Amino acid sequence: MDPKRELTSVDLAALVGELGAYEGAKVDKAYLYGDDLVRLKMRDFDRGRVELLLEVGETKRAHTVAPERVPDAPGRPPQFAMMLRNRLSGADFAGVEQYEFDRILEFVFEREDGTTRIIVELFGQGNVAVTDGEYEVIDCLETVRLKSRTVVPGSRYEFPDSRTNPLTVSREAFDREMEDSDTDVVRTLATQLNFGGLYAEEICTRAGVEKAMDIAEADEDVYDRIYGAIERLALDLRNGNFDPRLYLADEGDDDNESESDENGGDGDSSPDRVVDATPFPLEEHVELASEPYDSFLAALDDYFYRLELAEDEEETDPTTQRPDFEEEIAKYERIIEQQQGAIEGFEQEADALREQAELLYAEYGLVDDILSTVQEARAQDRPWEEIEERFAEGADRGIAAAEAVVDVDGSEGTVTVELDGERIDLVAKQGVEQNADRLYTEAKRVEEKKEGALAAIEDTREDLAEAKARRDRWEEEDAAAEGDDDEDEDDDRDWLSEPSVPIRENEPWFDRFRWFHTSDGYLVIGGRNADQNEELVKKYLEPGDKVLHTQAHGGPVTVLKATDPSEASSSDIELPESSIEEAAQFAVSYSSVWKDGRYAGDVYAVDSDQVTKTPESGEYLEKGGFAIRGDRTYYRDTPVDVAVGIQCEPYTRVIGGPPSAIEGQAETTIELEPGRYAQADAAKRIYRRFRERFEDESFVRKIASPDRIQHFMPPGGSRISEE
Template identity: 65%
Template sequence: MDRKRELTSVDLAALTGELGRYEGAKVDKAYLYDDGLLRLKCRDFDRGRLELLVDVGETKHVRVAAQENVPDAPGRPPNFAMMLRNRLSGADFVGAEQYEFDRIVEFHFEREDQDTTIVAELFGDGNVAVLDTNGEVVDCLETVRLKSRTVAPGSQYEFPSARFNPLTADYEAFAARMADSDTDVVRTLATQLDFGGFWGEEICTRAGVEKTKDIADADESDYEELFRVVEDLRERISRADLDPRVYYAEDDDGDDGDDGDDGDDGDDDRGPRIDVTPVPMEEYADRPSEAFDTFTEALDDYYTNYAADERKAAGEDESTGGGRQRPDFEAEIEKKQRIIQQQESAIEDFEADAEAEREKAELLYANYDLVDDIISTVQGARAEDVPWDDIEAKFEQGAEQGIPAAEAVQGVDGSQGTVTIELGEHRVTVDTTMGVEKNADQRYTEAKRIEEKKEGAQAAIEDQREELDEIKQRREEWEREDAGEQPAEEADEQEEIDWLSKASIPVRQSEHWYEEYRWFRTSDDFLVIGGRNADQNEELVKKYMDRGDKFLHAQAHGGPVTILKATGPSEPSKDIDFPQSTLDEAAQFALAYSSVWKEGKFADDVYMVDPDQVSKTPESGEFLEKGGFAVRGDREYFRDVAAEVAVGIRCEPDTRVIGGPPTAIEPDTETSIRVEPGQYAQNDIAKMLYRELKGRFADETFVRNVASPDRIQEFLPPGGSRMIDD
């Protein structure tokens, strides 16, 4: 039989109840692995370290893992993981819940400054969406733009259509759902009741009802027995009265083995693991099994050994791991092609929907007098407190009398204050609290919103096509290496993409906690942040300056607080021996955005101290203005630091404008421009840089999307500037 790969809806119902015991655990750090595994490292005050794993890749499941079963931390965290660390560091886990009876789990976290929900979609291609307090998507692993739902950064998260939930339905709803089927009992339980094939068989076995019995032949007693089993399962899950098991295939000799409860049955005497369940299964009564205290412990055992059991089931030698394992390129390619096809279908729907909205707006204007007559009639009646039912009845009487305006009315909805009017081939619903013009304008606005979704879907298609090309290239390289062929170029030499010449560049953007401040990353990948005003100066020192960081400031009066971060806000403080290149770049950053630039000077001094030398307490008789600090003790000076910055456009791993010291910015951008103190006002030089950067890319639309003059201006020092000729 097939081994379990993904959790069922019943599994998730049992698991989410069990996860309640971990409420109150604090999140330390988040990790994201290439194979779709999300790891949240937490601290539980009763249990110590806690590892929550959410896998939306090949094996879609959730578990709390033992430390020895947690994979090593990946390399440099991607933007998605960094975003999670910024939002969840120090947050409390306050619960998990299953959405309806679907394979969707919501994990809720609370922190003093913000609440966060992680939604794990454990079906289809799998996805993880991070939501803010209002349910808006902060970021997601996969952007979904379909006619039925949208999951994209900046939009409200939309769940799939709710499924029937047999674990909350009463007997009448259960029986009605069963009777509505036209197949046999087991298929009805699997599809109409959403239990899936295996649980459908299990329920039939427990109820003593023949699986293949035609639903037309099933009587009330069959329904009652089936519902009794479902009700018993519901009660066990709600009470967390579980008895989790991991089941094994029969060994090579056909020996079923024992039930594993005595604990002395070694893995070598059994076949590979085939299933993990929250309760014992009668369908597996003859198979060897192992009992666990908690369902999540059983899941940890099952999925930790999943890959080894796959090789075991395939008859491969575990000592060698079955040789060089070929990635499933075909499955990856099929997934990308399926996503592209879905997006193309969604674009067709968006185009049709937008056209329909525009046509409705035009129909409102084309039938202005008729629509205005209807709206005025409703407004006049409501002003006299005429009930909506009476208004609807009045329109019906008018239609019988042949009055054109009344004949056009197809429906009245008092709860929404709307009237549906038949205009040509369309039925248009109008808001009776506003006139014809505003109703038409709403339709045009809706058409524009739909077209924006179409543009997002087109950008997503470009992303998927690029990723599809990368997968195909990896497949070719694999096949060449597997055949013993040498690649056309050196293995460590990647073909560089000529972004400037590409006709279409996908926009890939993400948000970071530090973007409200001035910021850049040094050439050694350390974060440097600076205040834009006195309030931010105060905030940076109080909230984000930790032991191990460095505090920098221009020697001249008037400049941003500049902090060179040794660690992220979610990481423990530690002392770092910063490279000299990083220190020099941080000093240049501190100088460039200070009053030195405003004064038109091309160089000046910068000093650096440790955090414990910075204080808001002035010396006796002195006064500190807002945003100012007292600095005590020895200072390390950087002499004659050049007033110079670069602004450029980065194309990978994300697309954005960045700016700061040239030695840090130029290697990290596809193209950049250096500026120094000069005669052009900040907004004027921003427009000049925008025009110059736009002219360097073949895809001017891309530049408009990521590098408007306003975005460029965010990285320019206050005061006059000019471009430096190459």
């Protein structure tokens, strides 16, 4: 039995009650680890420190954890974490709800300046969306552009389509769902009633119903027993009647057939592999050893902690543990198929909306008669029911306009007409032109969704191609692999293949600036804004340094350092031409030249003593500006080019700059050029590539988050050069 990695809908229904006990707790700080784990540090007046983890990656969970088990805070808070801190610091936790019976939790936080909602999607690819009190998305870990829903910053958050909630379903609705099925009982409960596999089986067992029974063979008595078992489960969840359990199995015993005595003893071995945690004992787990807990939150904390420990202790040879490329490839192929369906759906929907608008104009007179009739009646304060009756009477008399009306909805203020076999909803208070314009506008909006879906499918196709390429590389390397016991382990290590890369952190004094080391070992630093440009010239510019700047307006002050600030400066050092050229490329790449989508620009270089902050009489220098005295050396048509890489020796960190310098210092690099992807989106793509290249994915998550990668990217749009 594989261990549980995702919380079920039943788990979330149980969690809501226990998490609600922390209402009133104040948020201290928020953290983001990698791209899928959010941590909220809170203070509860009765319980003290409260740590809430929300994870939406391969493991999907939401629960409190013991403070001593909290992961160390990342060295540099990413943008998403800073946004959360700005909105939540000092806010009160106002409550949490489960959306319908879906695997979605909505956390609400209140502060004097407004409401913040954190919506955690624990299904599919997972997501965390942060919205204001009106559900406008402020930011999200993943953007969603599908036919059924959109989740992007600036738009209103859209929940997935509602599904049957088995905890509140009426007996009549339950019967309909069961009778509409064409499979067996357990599959019907899992899919039609949305219980999922485990709890569908549990309901059958509690009801004493054969799981594989064909739904056509189920009679009224079977329905009574199943519905009764569902009602009892729902009552336990509503009333918090929990008796949490953590379940364990013997290591290596996938069939759960460990030797036990008749009383549930463990025989000669004790189970040591956690496989599940549930809010109450399950008859489906009766063969497993279990441990009781006082709360479900405590059981989940212990479960995921022990699961992570067990995985960390696994010492398997990565060369013999082949990744499941086929499953990954199949997943991307399924996603592409769904995205293609969405695109086709958008096309059909847009075409249908335009056709409806054209039908309104084709039947202008008839539609105008209908709308005028409704508007005149409403102006006389006639109720909607009377208007509907008048259309029905007119249809009986054969009046064409009345015959076209198929529905009148007073609550929405709409009239539904049927024209040429097509049903169209009209806003009654608007005229024909306004209704047609509304349909054209909606068609345009759907077309925009289609464009987003086209971009998304291209991303997925790239992921698919990369997965196939990794599979092919693995198979080639596996076929060619030969043992070489005589190889000196002190030679260059292949860090990409290492199962665990040790982290050696170092945050140098220049890390807050843009920076890189040239291929000759000289430090180059550049300002990120006017304040930093000012600081570089006033504080860090020394004799012997070179200053470079683009001829185009809008670029960093770039300083090629002859010595470190801790060393004695010297004007006698002759800087290599190769370092000056790399510094010139750095200056142009991080300037407005890149942002404008151009591929080259002019750069000039001067000595440090030619730079002054003192303007001539009649001149004015803005903050970050400086004056040049004397001749300049120009580097014409310097090409823009930036590489971002991960360095493993002597320190583990992200670095970036001209490829000629970075490629010799990093274990792996990705080259960029101006392109259509926003900086944040491009950083996520680079992050995914790095994770795929390293065997130790956790190493990449720890030192190379998308926000850290952005630190070394040029302003403006980018794309990976090989794409």
